[in-house]
Amino acid sequence: xxxxxxxxxxxxxxxxxxxxxxxxxxxxxxxxxxxxxxxxxxxxxxxxxxxxxxxxxxxxxxxxxxxxxxxxxxxxxxxxxxxxxxxxxxxxxxxxxxxxxxxxxxxxxxxxxxxxxxxxxxxxxxxxxxxxxxxxxxxxxxxxxxxxxxxxxxxxxxxxxxxxxxxxxxxxxxxxxxxxxxxxxxxxxxxxxxxxxxxxxxxxxxxxxxxxxxxxxxxxxxxxxxxxxxxxxxxxxxxxxxxxxxxxxxxxxxxxxxxxxxxxxxx
Amino acid sequence: xxxxxxxxxxxxxxxxxxxxxxxxxxxxxxxxxxxxxxxxxxxxxxxxxxxxxxxxxxxxxxxxxxxxxxxxxxxxxxxxxxxxxxxxxxxxxxxxxxxxxxxxxxxxxxxxxxxxxxxxxxxxxxxxxxxxxxxxxxxxxxxxxxxxxxxxxxxxxxxxxxxxxxxxxxxxxxxxxxxxxxxxxxxxxxxxxxxxxxxxxxxxxxxxxxxxxxxxxxxxxxxxxxxxxxxxxxxxxxxxxxxxxxxxxxxxxxxxxxxxxxxxxxx
Numbered sequence: 001x002x003x004x005x006x007x008x009x010x011x012x013x014x015x016x017x018x019x020x021x022x023x024x025x026x027x028x029x030x031x032x033x034x035x036x037x038x039x040x041x042x043x044x045x046x047x048x049x050x051x052x053x054x055x056x057x058x059x060x061x062x063x064x065x066x067x068x069x070x071x072x073x074x075x076x077x078x079x080x081x082x083x084x085x086x087x088x089x090x091x092x093x094x095x096x097x098x099x100x101x102x103x104x105x106x107x108x109x110x111x112x113x114x115x116x117x118x119x120x121x122x123x124x125x126x127x128x129x130x131x132x133x134x135x136x137x138x139x140x141x142x143x144x145x146x147x148x149x150x151x152x153x154x155x156x157x158x159x160x161x162x163x164x165x166x167x168x169x170x171x172x173x174x175x176x177x178x179x180x181x182x183x184x185x186x187x188x189x190x191x192x193x194x195x196x197x198x199x200x201x202x203x204x205x206x207x208x209x210x211x212x213x214x215x216x217x218x219x220x221x222x223x224x225x226x227x228x229x230x231x232x233x234x235x236x237x238x239x240x241x242x243x244x245x246x247x248x249x250x251x252x253x254x255x256x257x258x259x260x261x262x263x264x265x266x267x
Numbered sequence: 268x269x270x271x272x273x274x275x276x277x278x279x280x281x282x283x284x285x286x287x288x289x290x291x292x293x294x295x296x297x298x299x300x301x302x303x304x305x306x307x308x309x310x311x312x313x314x315x316x317x318x319x320x321x322x323x324x325x326x327x328x329x330x331x332x333x334x335x336x337x338x339x340x341x342x343x344x345x346x347x348x349x350x351x352x353x354x355x356x357x358x359x360x361x362x363x364x365x366x367x368x369x370x371x372x373x374x375x376x377x378x379x380x381x382x383x384x385x386x387x388x389x390x391x392x393x394x395x396x397x398x399x400x401x402x403x404x405x406x407x408x409x410x411x412x413x414x415x416x417x418x419x420x421x422x423x424x425x426x427x428x429x430x431x432x433x434x435x436x437x438x439x440x441x442x443x444x445x446x447x448x449x450x451x452x453x454x455x456x457x458x459x460x461x462x463x464x465x466x467x468x469x470x471x472x473x474x475x476x477x478x479x480x481x482x483x484x485x486x487x488x489x490x491x492x493x494x495x496x497x498x499x500x501x502x503x504x505x506x507x508x509x510x511x512x513x514x515x516x517x518x519x520x521x522x523x524x525x526x527x528x529x530x531x532x533x534x
Contacts, residue, residue, distance in 0.1 A: 050318050074314075075341060077348075078344040078348070083425070085419075086368040094370060096365070099364070101353040101356055103362075150349070156357035158349055158353050
């Protein structure tokens, strides 16, 4: 089985040209088949302010209304995505920028309205929503897909979709075809025992330890869905999930020499 | 030799949701390998106004400064391109949206400064700037490339490039690999003998006739570079060039039953 490395970077990397370039250098140097999923960054917010698009908040949740959908399609699918692709090309990495609509890579369903109408937000049903055939053909052609956090509904509508989710669903979809490493890059060096201490990285995390940290409140609210996604991916056959800082991408990709390595094994 | 149909649509089609959908229906129904190149439309101008980006004009020419480059990368590469791709997907056409940076499809050179500095405008040197290998791999994989009028310099910078030029350079690059039909869709039903009379379409145009119309001023200024490009494409081995209205795409693609058929043959 060939290796496939799926890397997700968050908005913090996208927002800093210096960090982004450093990250892209390391990403370009990773061997084998690989795929990058990027978040949006603050640029959508600042661009939205300049356009006079007020964030539409309901119960503290941001709603993707029509204007916001246009905004994120422009900024994530155009500005951020093409900036990354052009820089990877300059680093001799044959990147191809995609949204879920392109080549029907990722199909999603507009989130059903229960108590809140999230607007044009797409939920990806599962691995069957991923067009692994075409993405594999791109790998075989020497291409490096760069995915924006956007999907489509198959009826002509783009949808806003969380980048963490896209990364984990892709990892699961490819688990039967490749030995998939899923690397989540975020602000911290890994999952921290003490949120105040950047060096208190938990080097190995299994479900029991995660449950313990969840109970004691050591895992921050933002990390919970990321870790839930990650353990789900391991249960579905993904080979390795590592969470860490973009500066240490190379080490994370090399047998998790940095960051937090998630595992299903009891410690 | 297999057929490849390259279609270029202008901003007038992009700007009208109704016309665009009608056009995309016809485009989706075209048989064989095909590729769409789209212009920008007025949406970049209106979006630029909302963002407070003043058009930077020098001697009546629009300059692509840094802000304008960001604007067109967002609008052409994101909003317009993904809107087209999502709609084609809904029409069961497996579209994949690309700029010249994606998969290194089209490399360009930033226009050298002579009297005017056009800013981030890319000139495509010739057919050798086109990555026909990867684009052919996409055709073989059943994909329909949809190209935004953007290229890159290979050094990490996106460039603004005329969509007519992209269409004709692509057609020339593929002329040795496929029997290429190049269809230019614009506002009029074809090249008109009398610009006031929409039905005075010149059904066949050869270089002698073009020269005659140029001398008498019958060809409008905007049409001159389009026709120069088109005759150049024929000289370089492109099988057929047809200029007409997007409503008649099907007929234009079927042995030029509508529009103006360009030919090198003396009449």
